[in-house]
Amino acid sequence: MSKPRLFIAGNWKMNKTSSEAVAAIAELRKDLPNKPGLEIAVCPSFLALGAALEAVKGSVIQVGSQNVHFAESGAFTGEVSCGQLKDAGISLAIIGHSERRQFFGETDDTVNKRTHAALKAGIRPITCIGETLAERQGGQTEAVLERQLSLGLAGLTPEQMEKTVLAYEPVWAIGTGVTASPQQAQEAHAFIRAKLTQLFGAATAGKVLIQYGGSVKPDNVAELMSQKDIDGALVGGASLKAAEFATLLRNAACVLS
Ligand code: PGA
Numbered sequence: 001m002s003k004p005r006l007f008i009a010g011n012w013k014m015n016k017t018s019s020e021a022v023a024a025i026a027e028l029r030k031d032l033p034n035k036p037g038l039e040i041a042v043c044p045s046f047l048a049l050g051a052a053l054e055a056v057k058g059s060v061i062q063v064g065s066q067n068v069h070f071a072e073s074g075a076f077t078g079e080v081s082c083g084q085l086k087d088a089g090i091s092l093a094i095i096g097h098s099e100r101r102q103f104f105g106e107t108d109d110t111v112n113k114r115t116h117a118a119l120k121a122g123i124r125p126i127t128c129i130g131e132t133l134a135e136r137q138g139g140q141t142e143a144v145l146e147r148q149l150s151l152g153l154a155g156l157t158p159e160q161m162e163k164t165v166l167a168y169e170p171v172w173a174i175g176t177g178v179t180a181s182p183q184q185a186q187e188a189h190a191f192i193r194a195k196l197t198q199l200f201g202a203a204t205a206g207k208v209l210i211q212y213g214g215s216v217k218p219d220n221v222a223e224l225m226s227q228k229d230i231d232g233a234l235v236g237g238a239s240l241k242a243a244e245f246a247t248l249l250r251n252a253a254c255v256l257s
Contacts, residue, residue, distance in 0.1 A: 010239025173214025
């Protein structure tokens with residue numbers, strides 16, 4: 001099925017120096033598909049955000065961070081606040097990525113706090129959810145998604161929910177080369193959309209962009225993006241090489257109406 005809009009974001013994780021980020025953006029700019037309805041972002045490390053913002057000037061590429069803290073300021077060594085991001089010109093942030101949950105103690109509660117703080121500051125959150133392999137094999141996928149959605153999005157108004165992008169990333173598909181089949185992904189996205197309907201109403205649920213993430217590549221992106229409830233992708237490995245990411249974007253753009 002064709003789509004009116006897609007939002008594809010590259011999550012560069014702990015890769016690329018500032019100069020490497022600038023070079024990748026310069027290469028990507030030469031090769032971008034120009035399709036209305038296609039939103040594109042790259043999320044470099046904090047240190048490369050300023051240089052990346054300069055490098056995207058005059059293009060449609062947005063720049064986001066990979067995290068943001070909920071406190072305005074204070075004793076939170078290693079964290080970055082919404083105010084600091086805004087001051088640097090950043091208004092997009094990935095929140096609650098599974099690597100943050102797995103390695104840095106992120107919980108549904110901290111994801112909720114970070115999402116609230118970002119929205120309050122005018123930063124568009126890409127809030128991540130997704131089950132582990134053990135949870136999927138244990139038949140827990142829906143229960144896990146339900147918990148992550150109700151706790152992670154608790155207290156948001158429907159207006160705030162509309163501004164929030166969700167990324168469904170089954171943890172077993174991240175960086176493993178194993179992608180959820182388009183059917184598995186669509187099933188999870190439909191469940192998420194139904195839960196959003198319950199929590200925020202159908203009108204809001206229909207407007208929320210839900211990205212899929214986990215081994216999205218140039219050769220599987222079109223089929224994934226053509227699923228009814230998949231509105232974009234959060235791309236790790238395949239966003240690191242500009243030429244590969246450009247091909248992925250072009251293939252995704254074919255799905256746009
Ligand atoms: P991957 O990562 O595309 O390398 O699987 C996705 C992500 O972690 O956002």
